[in-house]
Amino acid sequence: MVDAKAIKDKVSKKINNTRSKISSQITAHKHCRICGINIDAKSEPRICKSADCSSALEKREKNDRMMRIMFFIFVGIFFVPILLSSVGILG
DSSP states (O other): OOOHHHHHHHHHHHHHHHHHHHHHHSOOOEEOTTTOOEEOTTOSSSOOSOHHHHHHHHHHHHHHHHHHHHHHHHHHHHHHHHHHHHHTSOO
């Protein structure tokens, strides 16, 4: 008969041993959100010091703000009339 618990224990020990070997070889780091190069783990915002990456991050943040505003406008245009008609204010 196969002892499943013993097999699970052996596999978990092997995985933990492999993880500890890998983590001891790799230093803590992050990657730039734009270009993907290694940067310091404490770097905030998560981009490198390149001017191209800084400008690209600004464009992304501006686009994100605009999309958020457009989402709320969309919700207002389509769901507010439905809510008002269900309450009985509109027709």
